[in-house]
Amino acid sequence: MNNIFGRFLPTDSLLGKLDPRTKIVIDFFFVIILLFANSWLTYGILIFFVAFAIYCSKIPIKVFWLGLRSILSLVILMMLIQLLLTAPSDQSDILISFGWLRISSTGLINSIIIALRFFLMIFMTTVLTVTTPSTSIADGISSLLKPLSKIGLDTKTFALLISMTLRFVPILSDEFSTIVDAQRSRGLSLKTGSIVKRTKTLIPMIIPLISVAFKKALTLADTMEIRGFIDAKSRTSFHQLKFQKIDLIVLIIFTVISFSIVYFSYAKL
Amino acid sequence: MAIEFKQVNYLYKSFLHENSFSLNNLSLSINSGEFILVAGQTGSGKTTFLRLLDTLILPSNGEINFDGQIINNSSPEKILMKVRRNFGFVFQFPQRQLFSPTVLDDVEFAALNFGNNKAEASKKAKEVLKQIGIEEDLWEHSVFNLSVGQMRKVAIAGALVNQPKYLLLDEPTSGMDEYAKNDLLKILNYFHEQGATIIAVSHDINTLAPLVDRAIIFRRGKIISDNNPTKIFSKPMNADIQPPSTVSFARSIGLKSTPLSIDELADEIEAINE
Amino acid sequence: MMVSAIVINNLSFSFDDGQELFRQLSLQVNRGEWLSLVGRNGSGKSTLMRLILGLETPSSGTIKVAARLGAVFQNPEDQFIGATVEDELAFGLENQQIKPELMPNKIKETLQEIGMSDYAKSSPDQLSGGQKQRVAIGSALILNADVLFFDEATSMLDPLARESIINLIGKLHKQNPNLTIINITHDPDEILWGQRAVVLEKGKIIADEPAKVLMSDIDFLHHHQLGETFVSKLVSKINQKRSLNRKIPSSIISQKELLSWLLNSNK
Secondary structure, eight states, rough: OOOOOTTTOOOOOOOSSSSSHHHHHHHHHHHHHHHHHSHHHHHHHHHHHHHHHHHHHOOOOHHHHHHHHHHHHHHHHHHHHHHHHHSSSSSEEEEEEEEEEEEEEHHHHHHHHHHHHHHHHHHHHHHHHSSSOHHHHHHHHHHTTHHTTTTTOOHHHHHHHHHHHHHHHHHHHHHHHHHHHHHHHOOOOOSSSSHHHHHTTHHHHHHHHHHHHHHHHHHHHHHHTTTOOSSTTOOOSSOOOOOOOOHHHHHHHHHHHHHHHHHHHHHHO | OOOOEEEEOOOOEEEEEEOOOOOEEEEEEEOOOEEEEEOOOOTTHHHHHHHHTTTSOOOEEEEEEEEEEOOOOOHHHHHHHHHTTEEEEEEEEETTTTSSSSSHHHHHHHHHHHHOOOHHHHHHHHHHHHHHHHGGGTTTOOOGOOOHHHHHHHHHHHHHHTSSSSSEEETTTOOHHHHHHHHHHHHHHHHTTTTTTEEOOOOHHHHHHHTOSSEEETTEEEEEEEEOOHHHHHHHOTTOOOOHHHHHHHHTOOHHHHHHHOOHHHHHHHHHHH | OOOOOEEEEEEEEOOSEEEEEEEEEEEEEEETTTTEEEETTSSHHHHOOOOOOSSSSSSSSEEOSSSOOEEESSSSSGGOSSSSHHHHHHHHHTTTTTGGGGGHHHHOOOOOTTTGGGGTOOOGGGGHHHHHHHHHHHHHHTOOSSSEEEESSTTOOOOOHHHHHHHHHHHHHHOTTTOEEEEEESSSHHTTSEEEEEEEEEEEEEEEHHHHHHHHHHHHHHHHTOOOOOOHHHHHHHHSSSOGOOOTTOOOOOHHHHHHHHHHHHO
């Protein structure tokens, strides 16, 4: 139960009331804007923005920390690569040197920036998935993609697929941790042995996962059929998306922030 | 004394669940040869307790003494494996652990992992399959073509293959009919008589209460009762645990005693008639 | 006059591997009945349900269904499609292309019926197994299902949740005289909630009689490895200790009956 991706936590917050489309659009452009940030000022603005979003979501901070922890090892690995592979620009750049190993302050700064970007991205996505039920995310995406249905793309099916995926990722991740425990109790060790041996340990974990997922999928298909599901196209939608004044205000604030980031990144302040 | 929990805390990083899975300042000892029922509502900490026993998770603080081997938050994997080989753990759903091409392979798995060679593992697996009553013509079958009842037996065999000192069971009777339950109880009794310590988490109190020497009841991460089942169910229960049907029936006809089996209850009823 | 909800005529069915399960099976279920479908694993109970629900196709024979069907399966985790309770109830309405503005009222009514009014916005992560089964019942009711199948729907629940689900089914059945319940169960005491019990063994109906009659036929139950009620077991134990003239009749299968019998015989 460490995976928080796709877990919706109902709260009575401002962000819970926003149109899912607003949140999806902001999330999408946030990732792009993040690439523009290149100074302490621009990062500062983004950090402030994310912190404010977390505050408005009324979600306990530890939820975000947990979301982070699941990818922490990946982030640390990327930081290390940056740290070790960034060549010092000149002699004064070297912080520590130990044999062939030379750590530069440029490398250090780069690795911190990498981590920061990851953290901000994860926090923003968590804000979206934790404050928005998966069905609303799907409705939002479906609505945003509507123009594409004119050229023949089946956006409703696509949206349903996304919502099912979001719903089942956490379930399967719980199942997986039970399976891992079941095999560990039978002496499977993930921490000892050669790489070949460790790769082999995947089999006792993956096969039950596939078998459980398959069984769940069949039951789910039955359940859907009994409840009259034929195809995603001929359905109405319970969630009527409403773009309200508050959405407009939030979007305007985000646009202002985006432009200021782009401006400051070129102005090199 | 075989296992001793000393002020064990376990903090679960639960965030979206209203139930907290943490355990709070747990101290108890388990003697070898005991048959223990662990009960409590979902989220009371009983499953966490089983996982701690099998060292699948480690205490956040405090320590557990397993026959002299002390396990705490920083115990390395090698030591844990040493402790774990004395345990067999049967999970609620056998589908979550069966994976091998044949029944025999699957039962051998734990024996191989805990240091037996192929010949030894195969010998042990065949022995346990016989003890559990899985017919020989199924040994080369795929585990995925078995009935649910057979799958469960294979899972039990897989947990028992190393002749573990301790057998842990999570909801062993869930979804079983009465005859399947009786079958399972025979197997458990057999291994208990061989000297195994059995710890079963279950809400099937009717089935297990007459068999166990001791019942431990958890609520919100704490042990609220730990005694022999007669003592526990002689007191009025809290709303979260139902006493066995035999006890409820005895109360409804005004009996003061605590019969755990239908046999005892019948005796009690006859006693007042005479 | 009895109105049929389901009529099965000469149904035959074989599995994909050619193994035959049903041959010329016929069964009629009346509207408003509570029928328990009993039998050991592999007897064909669940397959029969799946055939009636249209999830499997018969090799031959006919199944006529004059009702809307709903079903609740064993594992509460596997049947929850939506992200919240209200989404879950809405799922079927969306399939029926109900206008969105009509949904909130229907959802509210159903939540009340299943006693889950406080949980409309809850996610499945926040519900217990029993609460999820309630929602599964609600998902059928909201589509006006008048035949409800339960496939061992209480077998994974703890005793308190089990009791609350069976009480809910009892309440719904009482409220709506046209609601048909078909309950697949191993629990002998649950069988007594219904009027009728059908026993399957290897694809054949070997008994079809009033639930009380089946549950007091101890020899039959033993012979076919079916469980007895708690009271039946108690009665046989007491009778073992008694002389012939003091035996309790085996027709006594419920706690109430046994209590009054014990009280009367003590006088």
